[in-house]
Amino acid sequence: MLFNSFPFLFLFLPFVVLAYASARRYLGLRAAQAFLLLSSLFFYGYAKPKYVPLLLASILFNWAISTLLVVKVGESPQRASCRKIILWIGLAADIGLLSSFKYINFFLHHLAFLTGPKFTLPDWEFPLGISFFTLTQIMYLVDTYQGLNPANSLFDHATLVSLFPYVESGPLVRARAIVPQFSQYKMPIGRLDLASRGLWLLTLGLAKKVILADSFARIADAGFGSYRAFSTLEAWIFAFSYGFQLYYDFSGYSDMAVGCAWMLGIDIPQNFNAPYISKSITEFWQRWHISLSNFITNYLYTPILRSMGRANITTSVIAILIAMTIAGLWHGPAWTFVIFGALHGVALAANQIWKRRKKKMPPWLGWLVTYTFVNVTFVFFRSPNIPLAMHLLKAMLPHANPFSHEALTTVLPFTPYLILRPVTIGVVLAFFFKSSQQLAEKFRPTHLTAFATAALMVVCVFYMNSSAAKEFVYFAF
Amino acid sequence: MPSDKQPMSARAWLFEAIGVTALLLIAAVLINMSLDVYGIFRNAKGRHLVVYGDERVAKYLLSEKYVPENFNALLIGSSVSANWNTGGIEGLRVYNESINGGNIVEAKAITDRTLSSSRIRAVLLIVHPYLTSSHEFETVQLTPRENLAALGSQSLLDAYKSEARIKLRLAKPELDEFGTDDFGDIPQKMNPHLQKLMAPGTEFTIDASAMASYKALVDELHSANIRIIYVIPPVTQSIYLSKVNAFANYSHAALENRSEEDRVIDFTSDEFMDFRSDPGNFKDGVHLTNQSARQVVAIINTKLNQWIQTGQLSSFR
Numbered sequence: 001m002l003f004n005s006f007p008f009l010f011l012f013l014p015f016v017v018l019a020y021a022s023a024r025r026y027l028g029l030r031a032a033q034a035f036l037l038l039s040s041l042f043f044y045g046y047a048k049p050k051y052v053p054l055l056l057a058s059i060l061f062n063w064a065i066s067t068l069l070v071v072k073v074g075e076s077p078q079r080a081s082c083r084k085i086i087l088w089i090g091l092a093a094d095i096g097l098l099s100s101f102k103y104i105n106f107f108l109h110h111l112a113f114l115t116g117p118k119f120t121l122p123d124w125e126f127p128l129g130i131s132f133f134t135l136t137q138i139m140y141l142v143d144t145y146q147g148l149n150p151a152n153s154l155f156d157h158a159t160l161v162s163l164f165p166y167v168e169s170g171p172l173v174r175a176r177a178i179v180p181q182f183s184q185y186k187m188p189i190g191r192l193d194l195a196s197r198g199l200w201l202l203t204l205g206l207a208k209k210v211i212l213a214d215s216f217a218r219i220a221d222a223g224f225g226s227y228r229a230f231s232t233l234e235a236w237i238f239a240f241s242y243g244f245q246l247y248y249d250f251s252g253y254s255d256m257a258v259g260c261a262w263m264l265g266i267d268i269p270q271n272f273n274a275p276y277i278s279k280s281i282t283e284f285w286q287r288w289h290i291s292l293s294n295f296i297t298n299y300l301y302t303p304i305l306r307s308m309g310r311a312n313i314t315t316s317v318i319a320i321l322i323a324m325t326i327a328g329l330w331h332g333p334a335w336t337f338v339i340f341g342a343l344h345g346v347a348l349a350a351n352q353i354w355k356r357r358k359k360k361m362p363p364w365l366g367w368l369v370t371y372t373f374v375n376v377t378f379v380f381f382r383s384p385n386i387p388l389a390m391h392l393l394k395a396m397l398p399h400a401n402p403f404s405h406e407a408l409t410t411v412l413p414f415t416p417y418l419i420l421r422p423v424t425i426g427v428v429l430a431f432f433f434k435s436s437q438q439l440a441e442k443f444r445p446t447h448l449t450a451f452a453t454a455a456l457m458v459v460c461v462f463y464m465n466s467s468a469a470k471e472f473v474y475f476a477f
Numbered sequence: 478m479p480s481d482k483q484p485m486s487a488r489a490w491l492f493e494a495i496g497v498t499a500l501l502l503i504a505a506v507l508i509n510m511s512l513d514v515y516g517i518f519r520n521a522k523g524r525h526l527v528v529y530g531d532e533r534v535a536k537y538l539l540s541e542k543y544v545p546e547n548f549n550a551l552l553i554g555s556s557v558s559a560n561w562n563t564g565g566i567e568g569l570r571v572y573n574e575s576i577n578g579g580n581i582v583e584a585k586a587i588t589d590r591t592l593s594s595s596r597i598r599a600v601l602l603i604v605h606p607y608l609t610s611s612h613e614f615e616t617v618q619l620t621p622r623e624n625l626a627a628l629g630s631q632s633l634l635d636a637y638k639s640e641a642r643i644k645l646r647l648a649k650p651e652l653d654e655f656g657t658d659d660f661g662d663i664p665q666k667m668n669p670h671l672q673k674l675m676a677p678g679t680e681f682t683i684d685a686s687a688m689a690s691y692k693a694l695v696d697e698l699h700s701a702n703i704r705i706i707y708v709i710p711p712v713t714q715s716i717y718l719s720k721v722n723a724f725a726n727y728s729h730a731a732l733e734n735r736s737e738e739d740r741v742i743d744f745t746s747d748e749f750m751d752f753r754s755d756p757g758n759f760k761d762g763v764h765l766t767n768q769s770a771r772q773v774v775a776i777i778n779t780k781l782n783q784w785i786q787t788g789q790l791s792s793f794r
Contacts, residue, residue, distance in 0.1 A: 192486075192487035192491065193487040196487040196490045196491050199491065445486070446490075447485065447493065449494075450490050450493040451494075451497060454495075454497035457494075457498045461629070462505075463630075465626050465628070465629055465630040466630040466631040
């Protein structure tokens with residue numbers, strides 16, 4: 001089910017929020033949690049019920065493994081090594097599951113030159129959210145092994161993994177931050193205050209998606225859809241448009257996810273914090289897809305660094321390169337994602353060396369370099385293959401046709417009002433306006449915010465009603 | 478003006494936000510249904526509905542009730558026939574469903590909707606390579622979902638804005654109640670897509686899916702017992718001579734499924750050489766000026782009347 005669809009916004013979400021609140025009040029916390037679990041499974045299986053058994057099997061398997069990983073006081077070295085083996089079995093099974101749907105054919109295809117005749121498996125359809133619920137459970141297993149959280153009951157674990165605000169596209173959550181909230185309300189403000197803040201954030205997220213992201217998508221799709229000869233100006237416009245599309249798409253999704261969770265009285269991690277104002281690539285990754293960045297740091301970079309013995313600049317750079325390349329590949333089985341990840345690895349490594357040498361860069365230059373670099377690498381992220389990415393990148397370099405807008409005007413004239421206004425607003429908001437997080441923190445329940453929320457929601461509904469709802473970009477991962 | 482100064486309880490805020498959203502949505506839907514610019518929510522018989530906003534969306538929605546309740550024939554084509562004023566045809570009441578920059582897949586989506594009412598008796602089908610050079614929807618997918626968009630959407634808002642600008646005389650009306658566009662008579666340069674298509678000496682690029690749609694449409698019309706009048710539109714003599722074989726091959730392919738009852742009006746035939754030889758009849762070599770479009774419609778009208786008088790076509794007016 002899409003967050004930006006009428007069934008979700010006007011049937012599923014209101015029903016679940018009201019029924020969950022009623023169940024909590026009249027039937028007790030466990031009954032309410034059971035309702036939430038069933039609702040989440042319904043949400044997950046709404047479009048493709050055939051993947052619900054896969055999700056349930058993954059939950060059951062990881063829960064069973066986690067019960068064997070619990071740290072016991074004064075455990076023997078044998079048990080400690082046994083736990084380590086069980087952890088590796090669990091991780092291997094999770095990565096194996098992810099690979100069987102995502103990567104095996106990619107590797108088999110590229111190994112064809114060694115193995116002779118091509119040997120590939122059938123192309124299985126990619127189950128929605130598998131990358132996210134698998135990583136969530138990998139974090140859970142590692143944390144349980146390290147004694148950072150207890151082994152949860154199957155009921156808690158199933159609710160943790162399948163919770164509808166994040167099961168399909170994140171953010172990635174840690175069990176110790178979420179599970180205690182099932183039995184105890186943890187927020188410093190009242191439930192209704194949090195719910196109103198959640199509705200406000202949900203509306204902002206929806207606006208980002210349906211008004212801004214989908215408008216930028218119309219321009220970006222024209223640029224990334226063909227091998228036409230573009231002018232330099234057009235190529236940059238297409239690249240920047242995709243940057244904005246991705247930003248508003250993912251930021252909008254993240255706001256909606258947090259907003260939904262707040263309406264249920266559950267706090268989940270923020271995933272975005274105005275990344276396009278970052279003045280270095282390190283800062284960018286602290287603001288962009290924050291939960292994935294944390295995963296990369298804690299569960300890839302740090303273990304890789306540790307495995308190399310001592311930490312110095314060389315081992316750190318190697319660890320960054322490996323971790324970011326894997327993170328790139330996580331997005332999908334394509335060399336374009338590998339290149340995207342590797343380029344960011346190189347940039348992060350360069351940034352680390354730069355900082356170590358204590359060299360200064362004017363903030364505006366840092367921003368310009370970061371923003372340009374990020375958008376150039378997004379060309380790889382968006383392109384279906386390397387030749388198309390190279391075609392666009394080549395067009396971005398100065399060439400004989402710098403300012404023509406012929407290709408662009410084949411997209412724009414038909415729907416200028418649909419595109420131009422949101423695009424202008426989108427560019428201004430990304431650079432000069434407060435982030436959703438800041439807006440949510442400053443939220444006060446007043447008549448003005450109530451009317452603003454209602455008006456924005458109505459505009460969103462009109463936009464949603466103007467064209468078929470587009471999937472969120474990260475649904476593909 | 479709502480105040481930002483007085484905080485309220487979260488419960489009151491939630492009620493107010495949700496309540497105002499619901500009220501605004503209900504009000505918008507009711508207003509849009511009562512204005513009914515596409516004639517889909519109430520009786521459209523006898524109304525004179527002009528196309529406002531996105532031409533594709535408007536013609537698609539007008540085809541649900543307005544076209545079948547007020548017309549008995551259609552002109553299906555691209556911008557090539559968009560300014561042919563079908564009000565000048567006497568034997569039939571023809572609605573011009575031509576779309577600027579449109580292909581046959583879009584035209585078929587619109588026509589299919591009109592045909593579902595079974596009141597259409599004849600179709601003037603343009604035979605032009607532009608229609609089959611692509612198969613993608615240019616702006617939006619034309620599906621029954623557009624009916625929902627007529628309750629409140631960006632395209633509807635654009636339609637209102639267009640209507641308001643015309644009524645305030647800030648803009649000239651572009652399309653009339655017959656669906657006819659107004660190109661004016663000023664010459665202009667051919668658009669790049671058409672330039673490529675009309676490049677001298679080359680065969681026309683035919684998109685396989687589009688041609689399949691073209692033939693499927695012809696088959697549908699035949700099975701609905703609708704008479705087809707194929708119209709091969711004129712181009713300047715210089716363009717025609719530079720692609721004689723391409724035009725002949727294209728017409729041959731497009732008319733492949735033609736039945737014996739169907740008729741053809743071929744403006745590339747020798748009969749119309751004088752018309753084609755006058756570049757002043759064309760805006761860009763392919764599109765006609767409004768004045769010459771009226772001549773073409775008059776010729777079509779004469780032909781139709783001849784066929785009606787000789788019993789080859791019935792009058793449905």
